Amino acid sequence: MTHADVRFAIYGEANAACDNVVLVCHALSGSATVHDWWPDLLNMLDPTRNCILCTNVIGSCYGTTGPLSINPATGEPYNSTFPRVSIRDMVRAEALAADQLGIRRFKGVIGGSIGGMQALQWAVDFPERVEACVAIGACPLGAMGIGLNHLQRQIIALDPLWNGGQYSPEAPPIDGLAIARALAVCTYKSSELFDERHGRKPNRTGPAPWESRGGRFDIEGYLDHQGEIFLRRFDANSYIAMTYAMDAFDPARDFGGKHSAWSRVKARVLLVGISSDWLFPAADIRRMGDAMKAAGVNVTYSEIESQHGHDSFLAEPHQLLPVTSAFLKI
């Protein structure tokens, strides 16, 4: 592939010195339109004073080139023949887009989850272009996370409509995608939250599981619903592409060791861990912070106390945004 389209959104205007631009990086299922999925952050960043840029990442399905795009060589969608992309590729595409927009340097690069991986990759790959980096619930994925992503990909490929990834646009493998998403939702939340919200209660509608064979617990109804609303808005090959990128993120491997990777960073870095996050455990993020510090990075670690699990980066704006705005001096 020699060409890629990048869909982006800009909120507010760059000033003459172009030193008020903040880049927001989206996570697995996000898009360029920050106001749709992280309105609290957008307000905090204040488009009347700052210019906020967000691009849809390469491999996704919201306007930037990805598996649903037409392969000019065949006239058909790439589908599963789309090249495997990494977080580095996403960031490189974003950097090229920023070049075309005339943005050389960011006052801040901020993201949660895969978005946080991008923020870190920006700081490592383009040290001169990032003044401050905020990565929330993000670090190289541990074995449990990789394993559960692997199973999600296998679930999608089990769908009778999968067809080796070359499914028809009219009949995508939606059942597999829905189950994979429901499994991902489990990794984004916490046991504590599920127990508080759903516990062993019967589903809100329909029979209880102890009343009839078709009965469900509330958590079953919730997960089914989460799967169902997702399959209407996401593409299975993009989902697979994004999880592979997530698994592969590992600056230490890119640069032959932690120290050589992190010592490239010139940005001030804020790492945010989440107490109940079991996909990106707070302890792993703290450890990454220690390694960055050892490599001379100006790094701050902050922890959100929450039952919301990995999703806290979106679910706990009252905890996250004050820390972030103070750090970014916004």
Place this chain on the structure above:
Amino acid sequence: MTHADVRFAIYGEANAACDNVVLVCHALSGSATVHDWWPDLLNMLDPTRNCILCTNVIGSCYGTTGPLSINPATGEPYNSTFPRVSIRDMVRAEALAADQLGIRRFKGVIGGSIGGMQALQWAVDFPERVEACVAIGACPLGAMGIGLNHLQRQIIALDPLWNGGQYSPEAPPIDGLAIARALAVCTYKSSELFDERHGRKPNRTGPAPWESRGGRFDIEGYLDHQGEIFLRRFDANSYIAMTYAMDAFDPARDFGGKHSAWSRVKARVLLVGISSDWLFPAADIRRMGDAMKAAGVNVTYSEIESQHGHDSFLAEPHQLLPVTSAFLKI
């Protein structure tokens, strides 16, 4: 169903007073032959002095009536038309088998996971027949556990060979079963253990994930292997039956409240929690112990410190067996 076969194994002999009989209850994938899956416990129970009984539970696929059994009304296997069974049904079938063997009362009833649920159900449903009850890593399942069991059943039903549960014995839905098992294996282990064993290492055989599209991380190879060895030895409808029974276990619901359920118990009870168990969190087991104590049960709580997660009941004999043998006075 008016008739059920129960496959059982007996180790050692009952004495004249028949007061040396211990019942071992197996978990999801176990069988009557304790020496195959819990040899350390069997040694500890000492068949030269005690009589150890284990039955394969109803709904399983190791000899006791279950989905693979022939429905006399049709001459075909029940498959998914097999009646939904509960932990109570399993225990009732076991009690009828014990009656036929002339065993009235057990010196101990012991099990881990679904086996621990059976031990507890025995103490509640047949209080006169249980002297001591040992339940390891067992309590009513929380919302996360129910949700992940639900997804496992959905994965099996996604398999193109599923056929509404009426699959042919020659072509069972093995791919779905393998993925479901791999997901279950994640719930039986811990993040800490996976990180220590597998981390971000490439798979032992074949290319690394960053070398080629078919490459895998070590954890991916491990989970694939766990799925593969399981599909050769288990039936998908039995798997579904067992997980439904696991989800439904809830003595408080059976008897209209915790207090009325637990106050039935006359046995001394040992509950064992496991520090890294995220399927049956130690805190949930401790809380259940408090409710039992409040209902007047003679209950002891003990905790295994281990990285092995839920599987510690099998993986940590050096921690578990001394506590158990002291409690059972064996």
